Each structure stands twice: as structure tokens, then as C-alpha cells.
Amino acid sequence: MREQQGVMPGPAHTAPGTPYLTSRPTDSARLRLFCFHHSGGSAAAFSALRGVLAPHIEVVAVQLPGRETRLRHPLPPSMADLVAEIDEHLDPFLTGPYAFYGHSMGALVAHDLISRRQARGALPPVRLIAGACRAPHLPAAFAAQHAESDDHLVRSMLDIGGLSPELLRYPDWLQAAVSLNRGDLRLCASRDTTAVAPLPCPIDVFHGTDDPLVHERDARAWADRSTVSCRVHRFPGGHFFFLRESRAAFADRIAALLRETPEPARGT
Template sequence: MTVTVTAPSATPTACLVRTPREDAPLRLFCFHHAGGGASFFAPWHGRVVPEVDVVPVQLPGRESRFRERRFHDVRTLAEALDRELAPWLDRPYAVYGHSMGALVAFTLVTARIRAGGRAPHTLFVGAYAAPHLTPALPSADGYADDELARFLVDIGGLSPQFLGRPDWLRAMLPVVRDDLRICASHDRAGLPDPADPEVRLPLDVQAFAGADDQLVAADGVRAWERYARRFEMTTVPGGHFFPREAPDAFFDVLNRSLTGLIRGPGGRRGERG
């Protein structure tokens, strides 16, 4: 007799490191950068105002999901995330995407709004140019391993310790390359045409740029305005990873915005949207 063993299917919370709180007036779903993981947002629980439930999203193929197949296409990834996250988007929420995470978050939100789903109160994006612009990133196969590792060190995304550990690089760089493929897929993601105001989404966007970001220019971040119903941009101290490098100014602005979403018009606590 042949016995077939079937791997268990992903649960609705497979992409979450924990179950969201039921008592929070606002959930903040957070999407990480290329080559990163949900652990990037671990310090945020001590930084973000306690009324907001910080919910890091773990993409497949890394950290707690390292055995799962990674995605190469942002539209396909967003469709999978929409299915997994749907049970948790039934109440007021906002979204933050850092670097590649901004593209992933925007693609997900676009799909949900077009399908008649609940929109976030605000899409927060950090350290990423608007999606109609060519990503300021190397191609997935354009650098040798040592060159790609050096590039990541230079932008603050990788500890210099990795440069002397080829075994670590062999485990980590394939993840980075697949994430670069996600970034390069922006032009086939079916996103709104920023030149056509008739297809603009009913979406508020708040963008952050690092004053010393050597990878993404402030003008590219400011171009998110073309997708927004209402738009605000803040330049904060730090480089490409400013929430980690210079967190105080960033969290000061973010917390003011989140508190405003919770309080709603007139400064009183209540649900919006």
C-alpha cells in the first residue's frame, strides 16, 4: 500500500507572526523590505502608540516561513496576501510598507479597493519611489554575489559581518534576488495609471523619505502624490532604513498620524470609514 503524505495547507494566519488583537481600535499591517522579514518591525511594538495593534506581515520564504515557496511577481503575491489577510481586514486598519513593502502594500490595497473591499484609513509608504517609476534597485541577476552583498551593506540593509561568511550569503542572497524580481514586476501589476485621474483610488497616502537615503531620492517618494486622494510627505533623518537608524523623528510623525486616525475628525475617538 502506498501512503501519500500531504503537507498541511497554510492557515489564515500563515502570513502573520501572531493573531491580531481584538480590542485595538486600529490595526497597522506592516510589510517589510526586499531581503527582509517581519522581524524588522519587532521594535515597533514599543514605539507605536499602544492603541494601535502593530501587525507585521511575514512573506513566504523567510524567517518563520523559510520552507515555503517565494514569489517572483507582486501581483500574484498580493492576490495570495489578500486571501490570507481577508479575515483580519474587517475592521479599521492602516498599512505601512517599507521599501519593497510599499509596492506590495499598494498592490494589495489596489486589488481590495477594486473588488469592493474595505480600504485602509491610510497607506503609509517609506523609502520607495512611486510605482510608475523604475525601481532604483539592481536587477535580480545583474550582480555577482559579492557585488550584491556589498551593495546591501552600503545601503544599510546587511551587516558587514556577512561579507566574510559565504555560507550565510548562500542562504540569504537567493531571497534578495527573488524580492528584486518582485520589485521589477511593478509594470505588470495592473496598478492605476497616475496620468489618468479618473482611475485614482479613494486612498490617503502618507510618504516618508530618509534625508540621507542614497538609494531612493525624495522626488521619487513625492511622486506617490499622483495616486492619492490626500497626500502628505515627511523627510526624516536617516538613510534607507530610517525606522531603524534614526527612529525618534519617524515615530513621532507616525504616531501623530495614527492617533489622528483613531480620534477621527474633531479629536474624539471613533471609527472612521
């Protein structure tokens, strides 16, 4: 879903030569946390997190096509195609210790990227943190909405807090937000959930206690997706707890988890 207007800072620019990244990772020894945004959102959702976690953790926000400085970049036709593109572009930066955080759709992108890398024997992350997302073998929350009318999609986005009512005053912006969400949700609906193998890294699941899209049992179902461990962490708030009700607690918990960083296992 799109960030509520006025909550987050302006657009994040992509790094030269790396269209999927808003900043080129440095050569430092810091652990890198790659962040994947929610549907209709953008890399700007993680701007504040970058400042909070520095200097010990380097936050690298991933920017999907079709938004902000990538408006003219079309979305790939399927989630598998998107993940293949991201794998190609990020692979040079996934050579040392790194972790993934994905929120909602972003958690599915992160999960599928790890799964792809696992299949080809690439280095996995030291940890996957999945926020506001049903387990990846379940139907993606809200994904079926991509086939609904614009009016229905707008009402649904308003109901879950993914759209500012103020945007209703600006038809062009509203249409852009609806189109962006529809494209992202179509990607989520395109996923193959029948061949999901457990991942070779710990998984931590972040769940908003009042999330209208993700029931606690569906968050806990991530336990089947790791060969190492899985823990569920609950936060006050709804689907966007990381931007609103629990912003400080969210950042603190990520910092604490990444201090637990285990040695990465080589994929087979």
C-alpha cells in the same frame, strides 16, 4: 534589504493558521497597523514598533515566504501572485479600521494590495504610509539588481547599508542573504506599473534625507497615487532610517498620523 546583523531582535514566529502574520490580531477595537517589510528583511523589523504603539494601536507584522520560520515556503512567481495570496490571508482581519505601513519593497506590496482590494470593492485602509520607496508607477529602486552576479549584489547591498560587513565572514549566511534579496527584488521587477490607479485613502510618504536609492522627487511622485491627499515627511538618515538614525522620530510620527484617523471609505 536585510536588517543589519545585531540591530533587530530574533525571528518572529507566524501565528497558527495565518502564515503571513506573526501574531493573530485580537478582537479589540484598536486600530490595526499592518506592516510590510523591505526586501531581504523580515517581520522582526517591526518588533520594537509594536511595543511603542501599544496599547492604542495594534501592530501586525506581515511575514513574506522564504525567511525565518517560513524558510521552506517558496516565494510566488510574481508580485501579483504574492499580493493575491496576502489578500486572501489578510482579508478576514481587514474588516475594521486599519492602516498599512510598508518600507521599500513593503510599500509596493502594501500599495498593490490596496489597489487589488479597491478593484474588488473591499474596505480600504484609513491610511497608507510608504517608507523609502519610489512612487509605484516608477521603476522600483534596486529591483534591476536581481539579474546581477552575487558579487555585484553583495557590493551594492554593502554600499547602501543593507548588509553588515561582518556577514562576509560567514559564507553560508551571506549566500542565504543574497538569495533572499534576489528573490524579493525579482518580485519587485515583475510589477506591472502601467495600470496604476489612484487609491481611495490618504498617503503619507516617509523619506530619508540621505537615501541613496530614492530621490526626493521620486518620493514626492506618490502625490499622483491618492484621490484624497499625500504628504511627504523627511527624516535624517538613509534607506533604513526607521531602524537606525530616526527610530524614535519614525515611531512618533506614525503614532501622530494614526491619531488623525479619518473614517474609512467603502471601495466601489
